Amino acid sequence: MHRILAIIERDLRRFRRSPTLIVVSMIMPLVQLVVLGYAFGGKVKNLQVGVVDQDHGVPAVKLKELCQAVAANARTFNTVAYPDEAAALRDLREGRISAVLHIPPQFSRKVLAGANPRVALIEDNTDQFAASALEGTMSQMLGPYNQSAPPPRMSAHATLSVVEVYPYVPYIQYLLPGTIVLAIFVSAMIGGGIIYIDDKARGLHEGYLVTPIRKFELILGFNLAGAAKAILAGLVLVTVGSLIAGIPDPLNLARLARMLVLVVATALALISMMFLLMVRVSDPLVPRATFGVLNTVLFFPSGAVYPIQAFPTWMKVITAVDPFTYAVHGFKELVLKNTGLLAIGPDLAFLAGFTVLAMVAATLLFRRTL
Amino acid sequence: MFDIEVENLTKCFGDFCAVDRLSFTVEHGEVFGLLGPNGAGKSTLIRMLTTLVPPTSGTARIHGDDIVRAANAVRQTIGVIPQAMTSDLDLTAEENMGIFAKLYGIPREQRRHTIRELLAAVDLAQWANKPVKMFSGGMRRRLEIARGLVHEPKIFFLDEPTTGLDPVSRVAVWEMLSRLKRERDLTILVTTHYMDEADKLCDRIAIVDHGKLVALDSPLKLKASIPGKNILEVSFAAVPPDWRATLQALPEVAEVKAEDHVFRISSNNGPRTTVELMDAARKAGVTVASLSVQSTTLDDVFVHYTGHQLRDALQAPDAAASPFMLRH
Ligand SMILES: Nc1ncnc2c1ncn2[C@@H]1O[C@H](COP(=O)(O)OP(=O)(O)OP(=O)(O)O)[C@@H](O)[C@H]1O
Ligand SMILES: [Mg+2]
Numbered sequence: 001m002h003r004i005l006a007i008i009e010r011d012l013r014r015f016r017r018s019p020t021l022i023v024v025s026m027i028m029p030l031v032q033l034v035v036l037g038y039a040f041g042g043k044v045k046n047l048q049v050g051v052v053d054q055d056h057g058v059p060a061v062k063l064k065e066l067c068q069a070v071a072a073n074a075r076t077f078n079t080v081a082y083p084d085e086a087a088a089l090r091d092l093r094e095g096r097i098s099a100v101l102h103i104p105p106q107f108s109r110k111v112l113a114g115a116n117p118r119v120a121l122i123e124d125n126t127d128q129f130a131a132s133a134l135e136g137t138m139s140q141m142l143g144p145y146n147q148s149a150p151p152p153r154m155s156a157h158a159t160l161s162v163v164e165v166y167p168y169v170p171y172i173q174y175l176l177p178g179t180i181v182l183a184i185f186v187s188a189m190i191g192g193g194i195i196y197i198d199d200k201a202r203g204l205h206e207g208y209l210v211t212p213i214r215k216f217e218l219i220l221g222f223n224l225a226g227a228a229k230a231i232l233a234g235l236v237l238v239t240v241g242s243l244i245a246g247i248p249d250p251l252n253l254a255r256l257a258r259m260l261v262l263v264v265a266t267a268l269a270l271i272s273m274m275f276l277l278m279v280r281v282s283d284p285l286v287p288r289a290t291f292g293v294l295n296t297v298l299f300f301p302s303g304a305v306y307p308i309q310a311f312p313t314w315m316k317v318i319t320a321v322d323p324f325t326y327a328v329h330g331f332k333e334l335v336l337k338n339t340g341l342l343a344i345g346p347d348l349a350f351l352a353g354f355t356v357l358a359m360v361a362a363t364l365l366f367r368r369t370l
Numbered sequence: 371m372f373d374i375e376v377e378n379l380t381k382c383f384g385d386f387c388a389v390d391r392l393s394f395t396v397e398h399g400e401v402f403g404l405l406g407p408n409g410a411g412k413s414t415l416i417r418m419l420t421t422l423v424p425p426t427s428g429t430a431r432i433h434g435d436d437i438v439r440a441a442n443a444v445r446q447t448i449g450v451i452p453q454a455m456t457s458d459l460d461l462t463a464e465e466n467m468g469i470f471a472k473l474y475g476i477p478r479e480q481r482r483h484t485i486r487e488l489l490a491a492v493d494l495a496q497w498a499n500k501p502v503k504m505f506s507g508g509m510r511r512r513l514e515i516a517r518g519l520v521h522e523p524k525i526f527f528l529d530e531p532t533t534g535l536d537p538v539s540r541v542a543v544w545e546m547l548s549r550l551k552r553e554r555d556l557t558i559l560v561t562t563h564y565m566d567e568a569d570k571l572c573d574r575i576a577i578v579d580h581g582k583l584v585a586l587d588s589p590l591k592l593k594a595s596i597p598g599k600n601i602l603e604v605s606f607a608a609v610p611p612d613w614r615a616t617l618q619a620l621p622e623v624a625e626v627k628a629e630d631h632v633f634r635i636s637s638n639n640g641p642r643t644t645v646e647l648m649d650a651a652r653k654a655g656v657t658v659a660s661l662s663v664q665s666t667t668l669d670d671v672f673v674h675y676t677g678h679q680l681r682d683a684l685q686a687p688d689a690a691a692s693p694f695m696l697r698h
Contacts, residue, residue, distance in 0.1 A: 006472035014460040017501065203454035207517075210420050210450040211473040212442045370422045 007221025025186040037172025044133035050088040057108025099123035177331030178304020187233035192226040192274035193287035234263035272358035378428035390581035403572030449523035459503035474521035488516040508539030565668035600640030607657035
């Protein structure tokens, strides 16, 4: 027990002397949170849409007025009038505009006759996000346009009314759970990977191995020390990240306490995973080289940035065994829905089981010799 | 009982044996030197004796405990200074010592006292609270020596403790070792590349090459064991034409080399040749301008037993060879 504490003490003392590395490990996720959060979170605005009106009837003019109203208010797009379709399409292909709204001849006549009037949206679909924003706005716009004609009779069309259970979640808040896990991971990577292997290569471990310390004491010492640093990184992100992302009531003590439980479970899982990966490594370049790959392979399939349901099957396999998945899910429940611990029971259970398995495997592989 | 007993100890990496059936014993209180060219297997031997590397075959006992079966008992008995400097640079001298005192399970009351005493013994008391990264190589070595003694070991292993230190620090380290050995009744096994140190300080020396023991004796006897024991360097005021032949004919002379008035004479018996040479000079009326008799050094012994060629060979890369290894 004293020996375990000695190993931990040494690591934490050293950490206190030169915390730069760990501070860096917190900065990377925070920068990612802010940049990704604002890069992806915002609404698409000020797309240029060319309008070709070959009809000139009253309904067509009404449609164009609606477009101008959107341009003035939601500002998803601005309209540019084109005299003919060819000129509009040329500008579309040359990238000067993002879409062409084509009002065909006979449009007014069909509206008045109730004979399936159509307008066409010819869009630059190389940018999925812009295209779907445009489509969404256009179809929304056509809704009120259709209603402006008096409903002929009771409609048999089923309509969908959406009920939102939680307050609106901006993308930056959606990203926060993944960011907390990322900070814990980076800290585990630096503390449990890079520093661990550097110490080994420098011969520091050789010094410990000639003392009567036992194998399990060494393993526990290394892992608990690493976990302590990772927990610290996680807690900083839990508080600072919540403030930056604008989570309502960010310093709610009850929720912070629940988050602490999950931070600890996540830190233990990631540290033990790191230890298992590094247990037989002696080259200091290995943890540095694997850093980027691991980060990508663990972070993105976890559902931290995009819903899991959209992944192909092979990626869902990674998702299923990736401890990030469960940690991210748990933090989403706690941060975005403010649930109790019971709701994240399965996540905690997975993380605990993962920790135990990884530690057992690492202990079997760990050699108490050089 | 011997303090160190080594029997046919062998360590092979693949089909290359870094240590090849070594056997020797070290008595209590001895300073036992291990000499050998780079790659001879000295560090590998020390690592086996200090339980860091399991032997391929053979056995060794430290203070009666088997290095494999009673490894933990061995670890309690020995103090080890590895070849690489292994202090924690971010911690202070005292903290470094404290961690090891805890790893050895030294009770709290005793810890502070022991650490202070040892830091004073290696002249680092005034730097106790300074981070080790500010220390010079010599100070770090001394700190490691203190660290290795924190649990009052009986047997002390040092792998090249003075490599990379300036002459003053080297002398300081050796003086400290000699004093600590006396005060603490230690048995010491040490490797070094400095022959003068080995000559002065070791009771017995083992020369190892290619993992095998090639010579083992006291420095004096080792020097006596190789041919051409003395070199006489003589210069004369003026010499007769056949003077070189006269010198060659003197008793015990093996070889004579001449450069103008200076002659280098290899002799199997320095004192006798010297007396005869002075006699011959007086008889021939030749004035001796200067005369010096040099005895064989351990360098000659080392070269005699291990040969001159460099031992460069390719080896499997290991952690110790990485750019992060701090060797001094
Ligand atoms: N883990 C290992 N794997 C393969 N070969 C090794 C290993 N450790 C040592 N060797 C080889 O064993 C030989 C002896 O190495 P060792 O370090 O014991 O030499 P040494 O006498 O201490 O040399 P030096 O004076 O340079 O310190 C070397 O050729 C080295 O390459
Ligand atoms: Mg060596």
